[in-house]
Amino acid sequence: MPALLEVSNLHAQYGWTEVLHGLAFAVEAGGITTILGANGAGKTTTLRAVCGMVKTTGEVRFDGHRIDGRATEDIVRLGIAHTPEGRGTFVDLTVEENLRLGAYARRDTSGITRDYERVYEYFPVLAERRRQQAGTLSGGEQQMLAVARALMSRPRLLLLDEPSLGLAPLVVREIFRIVGAINKDDGVSVLLVEQNAAIALDLADHAYLLETGRVVMSGPAADLKRNEAIRRSYLGY
Amino acid sequence: MDILVQQVVSGLATGGIYASLALALVMIYQATDVVNFAQGSMAMFSTYLAWSMLQAGVPYWIAFCVTLLIAFAGGLVIERVVIRPVENAPILAIVIVTLGLLVILVSVAGWIYSYIQKPFPSPFPDRPLKIGNVVFGAHDLGAIGITLVVLLLLFLFFRYTTLGLAMRAVAQNPVSSRLCGIRVSWMLGLGWGLAAVFGAVAGLMVAPVVFLDPNMMGGIQLYAFAAATVGGFTSPLGAVVGGLLVGVTENLVGTYVSFIGTELKLTVALAMIIIVLLVKPSGLFGRTTVRRV
Amino acid sequence: MASPGGAAAKAAEGGLERVSGPASGLSARYIPGAGVFLLLVVAVALPFTLSNFRTFQFTQVMIYAIALLGLNMLTGYNGQISIGHSAFYAIGAYTTAIMIDRWNVGYGWTIPVAGLLCLVVGFLFGRPALRLEGLYLALATLALALAVPQILKYFEHWTGGSQGIVLTKPNAPWGFPLNPDQWLYFLTFAITVLLFVLARNLLRGRIGRALVAIRDNHIAAEAMGIDNSLYKSAVFGVSAAYTGIAGALSAVVIAYVAPDSFDAFLSITFLTGIVIGGLATISGAVIGALFILFVPNWAQDISKAAPWAIFGTFLIVFMYVMPRGIAGFCRLVWIRLTRPSVIGKEAR
Numbered sequence A: 001m002p003a004l005l006e007v008s009n010l011h012a013q014y015g016w017t018e019v020l021h022g023l024a025f026a027v028e029a030g031g032i033t034t035i036l037g038a039n040g041a042g043k044t045t046t047l048r049a050v051c052g053m054v055k056t057t058g059e060v061r062f063d064g065h066r067i068d069g070r071a072t073e074d075i076v077r078l079g080i081a082h083t084p085e086g087r088g089t090f091v092d093l094t095v096e097e098n099l100r101l102g103a104y105a106r107r108d109t110s111g112i113t114r115d116y117e118r119v120y121e122y123f124p125v126l127a128e129r130r131r132q133q134a135g136t137l138s139g140g141e142q143q144m145l146a147v148a149r150a151l152m153s154r155p156r157l158l159l160l161d162e163p164s165l166g167l168a169p170l171v172v173r174e175i176f177r178i179v180g181a182i183n184k185d186d187g188v189s190v191l192l193v194e195q196n197a198a199i200a201l202d203l204a205d206h207a208y209l210l211e212t213g214r215v216v217m218s219g220p221a222a223d224l225k226r227n228e229a230i231r232r233s234y235l236g237y
Numbered sequence B: 001m002d003i004l005v006q007q008v009v010s011g012l013a014t015g016g017i018y019a020s021l022a023l024a025l026v027m028i029y030q031a032t033d034v035v036n037f038a039q040g041s042m043a044m045f046s047t048y049l050a051w052s053m054l055q056a057g058v059p060y061w062i063a064f065c066v067t068l069l070i071a072f073a074g075g076l077v078i079e080r081v082v083i084r085p086v087e088n089a090p091i092l093a094i095v096i097v098t099l100g101l102l103v104i105l106v107s108v109a110g111w112i113y114s115y116i117q118k119p120f121p122s123p124f125p126d127r128p129l130k131i132g133n134v135v136f137g138a139h140d141l142g143a144i145g146i147t148l149v150v151l152l153l154l155f156l157f158f159r160y161t162t163l164g165l166a167m168r169a170v171a172q173n174p175v176s177s178r179l180c181g182i183r184v185s186w187m188l189g190l191g192w193g194l195a196a197v198f199g200a201v202a203g204l205m206v207a208p209v210v211f212l213d214p215n216m217m218g219g220i221q222l223y224a225f226a227a228a229t230v231g232g233f234t235s236p237l238g239a240v241v242g243g244l245l246v247g248v249t250e251n252l253v254g255t256y257v258s259f260i261g262t263e264l265k266l267t268v269a270l271a272m273i274i275i276v277l278l279v280k281p282s283g284l285f286g287r288t289t290v291r292r293v
Numbered sequence C: 001m002a003s004p005g006g007a008a009a010k011a012a013e014g015g016l017e018r019v020s021g022p023a024s025g026l027s028a029r030y031i032p033g034a035g036v037f038l039l040l041v042v043a044v045a046l047p048f049t050l051s052n053f054r055t056f057q058f059t060q061v062m063i064y065a066i067a068l069l070g071l072n073m074l075t076g077y078n079g080q081i082s083i084g085h086s087a088f089y090a091i092g093a094y095t096t097a098i099m100i101d102r103w104n105v106g107y108g109w110t111i112p113v114a115g116l117l118c119l120v121v122g123f124l125f126g127r128p129a130l131r132l133e134g135l136y137l138a139l140a141t142l143a144l145a146l147a148v149p150q151i152l153k154y155f156e157h158w159t160g161g162s163q164g165i166v167l168t169k170p171n172a173p174w175g176f177p178l179n180p181d182q183w184l185y186f187l188t189f190a191i192t193v194l195l196f197v198l199a200r201n202l203l204r205g206r207i208g209r210a211l212v213a214i215r216d217n218h219i220a221a222e223a224m225g226i227d228n229s230l231y232k233s234a235v236f237g238v239s240a241a242y243t244g245i246a247g248a249l250s251a252v253v254i255a256y257v258a259p260d261s262f263d264a265f266l267s268i269t270f271l272t273g274i275v276i277g278g279l280a281t282i283s284g285a286v287i288g289a290l291f292i293l294f295v296p297n298w299a300q301d302i303s304k305a306a307p308w309a310i311f312g313t314f315l316i317v318f319m320y321v322m323p324r325g326i327a328g329f330c331r332l333v334w335i336r337l338t339r340p341s342v343i344g345k346e347a348r
Helices: A043-050 A072-077 A095-102 A109-122 A124-128 A139-151 A169-186 A197-203 A221-226 A228-235 B002-032 B039-055 B060-086 B091-113 B138-160 B162-172 B174-179 B184-210 B217-231 B236-256 B265-279 C006-012 C028-049 C052-077 C085-103 C107-129 C134-154 C180-203 C206-216 C218-223 C228-254 C264-277 C283-299 C306-321 C325-338
Strands: A005-014 A017-027 A032-037 A055-062 A080-083 A157-161 A189-194 A206-211 A214-220 B129-131 B134-136
Touching (some): A005 A043, A017 A043, A017 A055, A017 A206, A017 A214, A032 A043, A032 A169, A032 A197, A043 A055, A043 A080, A043 A157, A072 B174, A080 A139, A095 A139, A095 B162, A109 A124, A109 A139, A139 A157, A169 A189, A189 A197, A197 A221, A206 A221, A214 A221, B002 B134, B002 B138, B002 B184, B002 B217, B002 B236, B039 B060, B039 B091, B039 B184, B039 B217, B060 B091, B060 B184, B091 C134, B091 C264, B091 C306, B134 B138, B138 B162, B138 B184, B162 B184, B174 B184, B184 B217, B217 B236, B217 B265, B217 C134, B236 B265, B265 C134, C028 C052, C028 C180, C052 C085, C052 C180, C052 C206, C085 C107, C085 C134, C085 C264, C134 C264, C180 C228, C264 C283, C264 C306, C264 C325, C283 C325
Parallel strands (some): A080 A157, A157 A189
Antiparallel strands (some): A005 A017, A005 A055, A206 A214, B129 B134
């Protein structure tokens, strides 16, 4: 069965500089895949490339259909949700308005109302602050809001860009626990980009290691975790 | 004292007109970082279309509404067709394109309708109203009223509709908006359409006072720029407050400062712009934006 | 048409890497110079072959070219958008007119005075302008341009109000066998050549590159040690001076000044000129000047509205299709032909 997301020979460039050189990876339906690597390896660019936010050549297939070259807003409507680096919250709008925007492309009002409830169940702190301006939330709360907003579109694939960045370990663990629950209970596949390799490998099934725009290693997450040599030289722990 | 009140009310009336045009400018600036130098000309052209309808015997308020619809469509089309190719170009390119639009609209209006001034009817009765010792022009009060209605509708639109929410989102963060599936380009077109509607309202309210001619909006545009500058280009509330402030100031200065009189009124606007830009460029209500290198 | 400002403009144009290619034109190096020489010869011969009216028109072309060169320094090379240069043109013109009409000063002296005055005014305007970014500066200068006719009409005692000031066309001095139109042509020609050579020397090399650096990335420029404030105000001053001198010359040549000729539309005309001619080019000033003088002349035969409709259309179409103007386009073609190994970035 073909994977939910399949990427082959992906090249991406910013202006005249190429940053991804022929990437290939996949995300299985229902699975959690993580892309690891140091700063500047091209992890964020990879997610942006999947969403059509950078200039690319190569193939990106979602559910068997090619999505490379299409506009971001069209790709997102196919069932992919992306929480970008830096969270991308609408800081001047309220929490509730942020969530409402997550569901913008949907028409089923009753479904949307139910999803508000579900999202508030996952993230009770958002329910408390629903009328607050998003910019006044703490870093951890904003990250939760970003994930919640992504969930409001009922995606089949969730792209998470460095959710642990700048957050306290306890908060990070909580968020990752919730992501795991979302994956198991709602069947949302996840493509997770992380610098914090330890926590990512705990969550993921499958892992890819990126170095300056190329995949240098891939395999089941458990294997990479077990392999001492790889851990020391590439993952720093 | 009575004269003061009269001048203030009169200033508020013209201020409302400036506020409408300033709102148009601010809406477009918020969404696109572009100042539409052609806003006044678009308003002028809409007003001429209304004039044609009135000449053909269409009742005023129907012509009014149809004009607003046409203005909306026109604004949308202009954004999609004329502005889109330079959406991501450097500022100078966009400035030049809007200036080009300005002169095209003025010259086409002149060609179709000639440069001779035409009178334009006001929907409000000619009789002045007397409240206490103060005399108010019905048109002045009517203009204030229309401005308030339009502002209220706009506020409701932005606050309570999904589309309005989407437009606010796009103005703040176009990238995240795309990630929510919002078709940003169409929102921009929508923004220009709405802005054109405000411009048309301003034109329809001002034409009875200054008479209709292709260059009618030149001075008004300057006042609208002053209003947006004073209030802050990033704040719709600022545009309204700025407009009212400029209107009242213009009137009071013109009345009480003898050497200014009516001849140097434009200079007052210029002075306001320069002072604000030097002292607090982001205006009364605007936010100073920090640009990343 | 080969660009006479070739070297200067190439250096000032960001984004082209010069790779020393094969000497595919040993002769290619000399073509621009030959082109300029030819142009000068033709220019000198012109007044003797054309009618007085045509000579007068070409004099105006040169005057516009000076004004456009001034504006181009500020907006094209340095990226400071000015929609208010009609103000400096007006200052120059009225300075001359008032000095001749009220104080009986010889017209020759008025020109450098106008230039100096505008240099100072421009520099003073440039200082506060430092704090205004792109759009806000455009706005402030447009506001200035809109207010100028009113101000001119107001100070009637000096400016003659709406009627303006009428002057007389001077005769050729020292008994030169030239009629007034021809004399003024050569006077303007001499001043034009002087100012163009001066500009070329300013804009090639360090100063030109600094201006462009400030335009393209002012923070990086500052970090490289360029004193942004000094350069930006100075170029405002020089730019105003050039336009002021053009205004002064126009007062002498046309022998009449009136407030309504110096409105915001004149500023837009200047902007049109540099866009069509080519931003950040020197030859573009001449091309643009030819355009803004002759096109309205021809277009007015069609209808009163036609000139502006054409200007507007050209402005928009050029931004889509030829953002570097005619001179910029010609230079690109020239480089493609003579140095095919040069790697070029896309024209902005």
